[in-house]
Amino acid sequence: MTAFILVAESFTGGLVWQEVTERLTASGAEVHPATLTGLGDRRDEAGPDTDLETHVADLVRLIDGVTDPELVIVGHGYGIHPVLGAADRRAERIARIVYLDAGLPQDGDPALALIADPAVREELLQPTGTGWGIAPPTAEEWQRWGSVEGLSPAALDRLTGLAAPQPRGTLTRPLALTGALAAVPTTGIICTAGGLSIAVVEMLVASGPPQFRVLARPEVGFFELATGHWPMLSAPAELAETLLRAAAGQGHRITPPAEELPVFLRPFLLDLPEGARERLDRVDLHLPEGEGPHPAIVFVHGGPITADLRPTPRDWPQYVGYGRYAASQGVVGVTVDHRLYGLADYGRAAEDVAVAVELVRADPRVDPDRIAVWFFSGGGLLTTDWLAAPPSWLRCLAATYPVLAPLPSWGVGVDPHFAPTAAVAGAGGLPVVLTRAGLESPEIAATVEEFRTAAADAGVQVETVEVPHGRHGFEVLDHTPESVLAVERAMASVLAHLRA
Structure with missing residues (x-):
């Protein structure tokens, strides 16, 4: 059977996956919702030296402890950074990488790089009482990290209650990749309330810069979920079903451009x-x-x-x-x-x-x-x-x-x-x-x-x-x-x- 490792967005841990985990387990899958050092209910384990490499090492240990040969690893938002770092070191163990409403970070990219406004960046980097943690969002601030469409007030309160300060180094340390993942199949799950869609991806492949052509490879599939950035809370049944289909190699394929000339x-x-x-x-x-x-x-x-x-x-x-x-x-x-x-x-x-x-x-x-x-x-x-x-x-x-x-x-x-x-x-x-x-x-x-x-x-x-x-x-x-x-x-x- 398939084994899933689930890695959530910044500030959160394995508890946000509870409903998805229950549904995947009921289907017969082995499920490992990860809580990385310093996040979620491990908030007391972080320190000034906790960084992206710490989170990569967390996942490498988790991968090494999973015996099922069919291992699908899922990165949600920030979670795709440690997922890629760990999968790069254990590429032979990974059957598929799932990008859940996540970007496409490359070697050398820190997670904080996509935040352009210096004022916003400075605000996010304001330390908590520990001096090295980034304060988690309030209920009103989650929108800055992705659409909250579909979240009930109770779900938003739950998300806020589960959040912990994000160790600064997890967002500032660059991602290190060797290229070992080139042959690993991937799936993108797009939460369309954020404005992205498969149609936009197709447009980028057809008329955008050549780096997007990798998205038209036959081993790359796509799904859409009509919800916001937190589908594990807003649409857990639909997300669980989508993850099972992704693990089976299903998903929409992007047609490569008919002409070789870019x-x-x-x-x-x-x-x-x-x-x-x-x-x-x-x-x-x-x-x-x-x-x-x-x-x-x-x-x-x-x-x-x-x-x-x-x-x-x-x-x-x-x-x-x-x-x-x-x-x-x-x-x-x-x-x-x-x-x-x-x-x-x-x-x-x-x-x-x-x-x-x-x-x-x-x-x-x-x-x-x-x-x-x-x-x-x-x-x-x-x-x-x-x-x-x-x-x-x-x-x-x-x-x-x-x-x-x-x-x-x-x-x-x-x-x-x-x-x-x-x-x-x-x-x-x-x-x-x-x-x-x-x-x-x-x-x-x-x-x-x-x-x-x-x-x-x-x-x-x-x-x-x-x-x-x-x-x-x-x-x-x-x-x-x-x-x-x-x-x-x-x-x-x-x-x-x-x-x-």
């Missing part, structure tokens, strides 16, 4: 001649004919992307295409490589974009008083500062299939400063040109609709260019007359504002 390297939908191009630091200038000074459009790519991805976005056909298209219309097309490598990097990426814009404005071939900035996809959050206080020389802001609010599944990973829907009230007379993909994921589409509503309430002019049959990334995915017309219409609108 989406970001597919050709732009317009065939444009190569023109003059100049590289300055992280900026490329696609130059029109004539001495100028010319207006300029700065194109800001989406993300996050991996730091080692090559070629970088300014060499992707999509952005080269936009830069050439701008130059063919008599303006300087600017492409930027900014450093949005993770959810915690929006502040750094915003600084990169601001520096790039000032570099462009200082160029004698550019009219510094006629600038437009055009954002794409996950770069949409970077519109925040430009909307909140637009400078007089910013003649237009454009956004194509943008993410205009942190997605619920991102948790506290994004600095809350980056909130375009709140910022748009400060845009005043700044024209906004928004291109909307009709086949956008519901999660992203919702952020766009909320933004449009907020803009209308604030009296901000937003021209929406519709691509009814277009997907996220339609300029490289959907070479249709509809897509061509949308790109031409958006460019014509931006140019009209630049030349007004």
